[in-house]
Amino acid sequence: MTNQTQQALVYQTDNSLQAHCIKGLLLQHGITAQLSGESLFGAIGELPANIQIEITVEHSEQARALEIIEKAMHSQQGQDWFCPQCGEKNAASFEVCWQCQTEKQENNND
Numbered sequence: 196m197t198n199q200t201q202q203a204l205v206y207q208t209d210n211s212l213q214a215h216c217i218k219g220l221l222l223q224h225g226i227t228a229q230l231s232g233e234s235l236f237g238a239i240g241e242l243p244a245n246i247q248i249e250i251t252v253e254h255s256e257q258a259r260a261l262e263i264i265e266k267a268m269h270s271q272q273g274q275d276w277f278c279p280q281c282g283e284k285n286a287a288s289f290e291v292c293w294q295c296q297t298e299k300q301e302n303n304n305d
Contacts, residue, residue: 220264276299
């Protein structure tokens with residue numbers, strides 16, 4: 196008998212890059228997420244299609260994952276910030292510097 200964990204849907208998008216960003220964000224918070232539907236993009240070529248990538252997590256992590264995603268979506272409306280470690284400019288939605296992976300400091304704006 197296998198021990199399968201019940202999965203819960205936390206996000207859907209038709210953008211592969213966005214799906215991977217959300218998955219990475221959840222991983223940074225210790226939540227393992229799975230993507231499904233992404234492999235279908237290779238099969239469609241240039242044909243128009245409405246394919247959704249689904250992000251799922253363990254059911255016990257669903258509420259926390261939804262809170263993290265919601266917070267990240269709202270933080271996109273803030274100001275870009277400069278990394279205190281390497282000086283790289285980062286988009287407001289980034290919680291970690293894309294260049295050196297230093298975490299954003301709350302008082303580090305512009």
